[in-house]
Amino acid sequence: xxxxTMTMARALNEGMRRAMERDPKVLLMGEDIGKLGGVxxxxxxxxxxxxxxxxxxxxxxxxxxxxxxxGLAMRGYRTAIEIQFDGFxxxxxxxxxxQVAKLHKRSKGVYTMGLVIRxxxxxxxxxxxxxSESPEAYFVHTAGLRVVTPSTPHDAYWMIQESIAHxxxxxFCEPKSRYWDKGEVDLDDPGPGLFDAVVRRPGTxxxxxxxxxxxxxxxxxxxxxxxxxxxxEVIDLRGLSPFDTDVMAASLERxxxxxxVQEAPPxxxxxxEIVATLTERCFYSLRAPALRxxxxxxxxxxxxxxxxxxxxxxxxxxxxxRLMEYDQ
Amino acid sequence: xADELVQxxxxxxxxxxxxxxxxxxxxxxxLGLYRDMVIVRRICNEATALQRQxxxxxxxxVQGQEAAQIGSGRALAPGDFVxxxxxxxxxxxxxxxPPADMLRIFRATETGGWDPQRYHCNLPTIVLGDxxxxxxxxxxxxxxxxxxxxxxxxxxxxxxxxGDVMESFVWAASFMAPVVFVLQNNQWAISEPTSLxxxxxxxxxxxxxxxxxxxxxxxxxxxxxxxxxRALERAREGGGPxxxxxYTYRMGAHxxxxxxxxxxxxxxxxxxxxxxxxxxxxxxxxxxxxxRSSTFEEVAAEAEAIAQTLRADVLAxxxxxxTDMFDDVYAEPHPWTEAGRAEVLAFAEEAR
Numbered sequence: 001x002x003x004x005t006m007t008m009a010r011a012l013n014e015g016m017r018r019a020m021e022r023d024p025k026v027l028l029m030g031e032d033i034g035k036l037g038g039v040x041x042x043x044x045x046x047x048x049x050x051x052x053x054x055x056x057x058x059x060x061x062x063x064x065x066x067x068x069x070x071g072l073a074m075r076g077y078r079t080a081i082e083i084q085f086d087g088f089x090x091x092x093x094x095x096x097x098x099q100v101a102k103l104h105k106r107s108k109g110v111y112t113m114g115l116v117i118r119x120x121x122x123x124x125x126x127x128x129x130x131x132s133e134s135p136e137a138y139f140v141h142t143a144g145l146r147v148v149t150p151s152t153p154h155d156a157y158w159m160i161q162e163s164i165a166h167x168x169x170x171x172f173c174e175p176k177s178r179y180w181d182k183g184e185v186d187l188d189d190p191g192p193g194l195f196d197a198v199v200r201r202p203g204t205x206x207x208x209x210x211x212x213x214x215x216x217x218x219x220x221x222x223x224x225x226x227x228x229x230x231x232x233e234v235i236d237l238r239g240l241s242p243f244d245t246d247v248m249a250a251s252l253e254r255x256x257x258x259x260x261v262q263e264a265p266p267x268x269x270x271x272x273e274i275v276a277t278l279t280e281r282c283f284y285s286l287r288a289p290a291l292r293x294x295x296x297x298x299x300x301x302x303x304x305x306x307x308x309x310x311x312x313x314x315x316x317x318x319x320x321x322r323l324m325e326y327d328q
Numbered sequence: 329x330a331d332e333l334v335q336x337x338x339x340x341x342x343x344x345x346x347x348x349x350x351x352x353x354x355x356x357x358x359l360g361l362y363r364d365m366v367i368v369r370r371i372c373n374e375a376t377a378l379q380r381q382x383x384x385x386x387x388x389x390v391q392g393q394e395a396a397q398i399g400s401g402r403a404l405a406p407g408d409f410v411x412x413x414x415x416x417x418x419x420x421x422x423x424x425x426p427p428a429d430m431l432r433i434f435r436a437t438e439t440g441g442w443d444p445q446r447y448h449c450n451l452p453t454i455v456l457g458d459x460x461x462x463x464x465x466x467x468x469x470x471x472x473x474x475x476x477x478x479x480x481x482x483x484x485x486x487x488x489x490x491g492d493v494m495e496s497f498v499w500a501a502s503f504m505a506p507v508v509f510v511l512q513n514n515q516w517a518i519s520e521p522t523s524l525x526x527x528x529x530x531x532x533x534x535x536x537x538x539x540x541x542x543x544x545x546x547x548x549x550x551x552x553x554x555x556x557x558r559a560l561e562r563a564r565e566g567g568g569p570x571x572x573x574x575y576t577y578r579m580g581a582h583x584x585x586x587x588x589x590x591x592x593x594x595x596x597x598x599x600x601x602x603x604x605x606x607x608x609x610x611x612x613x614x615x616x617x618x619x620r621s622s623t624f625e626e627v628a629a630e631a632e633a634i635a636q637t638l639r640a641d642v643l644a645x646x647x648x649x650x651t652d653m654f655d656d657v658y659a660e661p662h663p664w665t666e667a668g669r670a671e672v673l674a675f676a677e678e679a680r
Contacts, residue, residue, distance in 0.1 A: 027472075053471075053472055058499075059495070059498050059499055059502055061491075061495035061498060061499070063461065063491060063492050063495055064461045064464070064492065064495035064496060064498070064499050066461075067458065067460070067461025067462055067464075067465060067492060067495070067496070068461050068462075068464050068465030068468060068496075068499060069465060070461070070462050070465055071461065071462040071463060071464060071465020071466035071467070071468070071469065071479075072465045072466070072468060072469045073465075074409075074444070074450070074462065074465075074466050074469075075465075075466050075469030075470065075473070076469070077469055077472070091491075094455060094458065094492075095458065095461070095492075098455045098458060099453075099455075099458055099462070102439070103451075104656055104657070104658070104659060105439065105655075105656045105657050106439045106440040106451050107440055107443070107444055107451060107656075108440060108443070108655075108656050109655075109656040109659070110443050110444060110445050111444065111445075112659060114659075143657055143662075143664075143665060144657055144658065146658075146662070166659075166660070167659035167660060168658050168659050168660060168662075241662075241664070242662055242663045242664055245663075
């Protein structure tokens, strides 16, 4: 078994390299992704190796980046787009929801919209305005799109390849605060499927569902809770559209308590949908109302105070306490 | 304006000399263009009638713009790919799309209407300007395939204000994409005149992006054909993009839901009635090529037959089964979409 240690940024780079080697129709497009290798260096060296016909430095126009990728898809190309930061995806929103999401349907399956929109998202890096957002719910809400988010280098390596190979458009949310975290990557075995949830830490008292950056936060909380005698089962969601209801339900049927942790604000969010879906499915297993630990209904704040906005280990533990109190 | 406008045929049907363009078409080809325009106008009139009779949810009349669409559409080679907006019934006709298929989206039995790959013609795009970057991206694909093909994309004076159009100009110029932009300036974006969209002639915008722009008499099918042909050749040969402004007029309403009497005067419409794209070709054919009135009658009869077939086809077009909404949303089944399908089927089963 060939395993190697690398950062998530490197794993994404290696994954895209594999995808481009495998399929000559795979292109990369984005702002500053060529010579510079992207502002996060995720595409470092790829233009040098694959040429500027395949690794395309785009003019600074997000809507046209997505719009031209649609046209390329109509000609059989698979473009993995890099949107430089989450907050810059909105100029392309119309192309994504009106065109990317609908053209397979409108053409009765003739067009394959096999493109990937990579979105460095979530906060926690002390950035300035528009660089730390969590827009995933907009895309989860839109039929015709799929949304995934890795939390480890191994998943980043495999999920980017699987997303590029997928015939549906995939919004690929990359937790930028985890780009530099290192982890083991198994280069032979992808493991679970693209949309499968994974139990990262087994437990018995509370099911904690997290995704992207919050998986690490949830695991730290589980560590702390264990010291106090509470056992958290941490699930890494990975797929947001669709999400893996079976893995979450199996866990919830054992624990009876559900906590969803996300960086996005709570209202009409991925967490809301998980709570609704699992309440419906596991109503008689619940020992407490399902809770969300999320951001607040405010624009992403000045990053000097982002640690209050983003769920912390303490807030996760507070949520756990609230769930456990229902038994007393 | 006169010196900027490429015109090869006057509104009276007289040949006009132009220093850069000359008509390459023989009388048979010109009669073919005449036939196309007559048929497209007849299809349009039938569709308007069908909408008035409650058989279509909406219709976007093309009347007045037949030359702009037939001239450019007939300049396309089979391997080229065209990206229409929602009024390009003439372009669709030149691609061989059955008229009934053009009306499916307007009868609201489908959200598309035809197989875009079969006809090399994208589906109608209703969000203004969205199709323009698609054409540029498609053209970038042509470049990567090393093919001698071009993309042609249609939009209007209203859509010319859209950011996607501006962005597409930047991209096409930077990448020398083999794309021809056809801007049909029909003077009105629903109720808004072109003067609200631009303070300079629209074709001149190309200058600012670094590629040629040309204004052609959009009611002169011979000029539109020649200008389009040259722009397409240039694109296929690696010369990069061209913006063609087809200067024309929307004789009818924006759509069947619109009332143009609220925003424009009859006198203006009358001026353009004298510039009709079909009458001038008819005059030319009768005078210069001695085409007899019986030939024109045959064309009219053919158009009438097509309209009657269209009417029958549309009336036979039923709503799809309700579960059609769940088909092809995804290339691979998505559990949330499939949950909806199961619910609709179960509900229908219970109701039986």
